[in-house]
Amino acid sequence: MTKAIVGVIGGSGVYHLPGLTDLREEAVTTPWGEPSDALRFGRIGDTEAVFLARHGRGHRFSPSTINYRANIDALKRVGVTDIIALSACGSFHRELYPGMFVLIDQFEDRTYLRQSTFFGTGLVAHVSMAHPIAPRLRRRLAAAAQAEGVAFKDGGTYLCMEGPQFSSLAESLGYQARGADVIGMTGATEAKLAREAEICYATVAMVTDYDCWHEEHDNVDVAAVIKVMNDNAEKAARLVAHALRDFPAEHEPCPIGSDRALDYALITHAEARDPELVRKLDAVAGRVLRPA
Numbered sequence: 001m002t003k004a005i006v007g008v009i010g011g012s013g014v015y016h017l018p019g020l021t022d023l024r025e026e027a028v029t030t031p032w033g034e035p036s037d038a039l040r041f042g043r044i045g046d047t048e049a050v051f052l053a054r055h056g057r058g059h060r061f062s063p064s065t066i067n068y069r070a071n072i073d074a075l076k077r078v079g080v081t082d083i084i085a086l087s088a089c090g091s092f093h094r095e096l097y098p099g100m101f102v103l104i105d106q107f108e109d110r111t112y113l114r115q116s117t118f119f120g121t122g123l124v125a126h127v128s129m130a131h132p133i134a135p136r137l138r139r140r141l142a143a144a145a146q147a148e149g150v151a152f153k154d155g156g157t158y159l160c161m162e163g164p165q166f167s168s169l170a171e172s173l174g175y176q177a178r179g180a181d182v183i184g185m186t187g188a189t190e191a192k193l194a195r196e197a198e199i200c201y202a203t204v205a206m207v208t209d210y211d212c213w214h215e216e217h218d219n220v221d222v223a224a225v226i227k228v229m230n231d232n233a234e235k236a237a238r239l240v241a242h243a244l245r246d247f248p249a250e251h252e253p254c255p256i257g258s259d260r261a262l263d264y265a266l267i268t269h270a271e272a273r274d275p276e277l278v279r280k281l282d283a284v285a286g287r288v289l290r291p292a
């Protein structure tokens, strides 16, 4: 049996997780460098949880300079099986208003300045990203939102831009026309790495603004995002606490195989693998790389 341990990644405006009991903090180092912050271990109900501030406390890292690989490796290294990612986002629909949550099920990745894979020369892997969000985890979040009376939309596409600047009007209208529902700068990179690390991943996209396309609303700025997030922090904490209190003790196998993503992904022949890269992958891919 694999014990369920839930990682919670807090984004803009979420640098702590209220409700974590038996709190303990540990700086975890990884072969990919330093995570954004120390991991904070604790529990909610009987469920073990680990909190990580994506941008670090004080918001030190920009979406392009976050060491996503170190963040995901660190969570994997301490046994995290499922990640709930909390993310602020802009909305492309009038009915997805600031304060509403979207349990997205798709990403479009338009980033270009980050490391979004653990693999490469010496060990090539191609995992499926057809369905980036773990459906069972998403259902748990939907049930928790429902039970807590939090307004949410079930499903949606998150367009992940590089940033750090917000979009131009032409870009915003273009993303809207191509069917994106919300926009942020972090989710797709994290989801790809979580999939490679065989961790179930689901995003709570919290709408903070209408980007810059809505004639009756101001163009997004940081102050607006943080103001809505401050108003929402308590709602997000309630949703997470509810989901964790109801979490099963044993990790449930993912129906789409997020937790076995490497079963058919490695293509480099054993004799052609770079031993140094194999060593770096001890936590992320140990399940399939360790001799039987």
Ligand SMILES: CSC[C@H]1O[C@H](OP(=O)(O)O)[C@H](O)[C@@H]1O
Pocket: 010, 011, 012, 054, 055, 062, 063, 086, 087, 088, 089, 163, 184, 185, 186, 187, 221, 222, 225, 226
């Ligand atoms: C502060 S506005 C832009 C910033 O907010 C979002 O952060 P996160 O996804 O970590 O909640 C967005 O992705 C940008 O990083």
Ligand SMILES: Nc1ncnc2[nH]cnc12
Pocket: 088, 089, 090, 091, 161, 166, 167, 183, 184, 185, 208, 209, 210, 211, 212, 220, 225
């Ligand atoms: N409009 C927006 N664009 C990109 N990232 C965001 N995070 C919050 N609002 C955003």
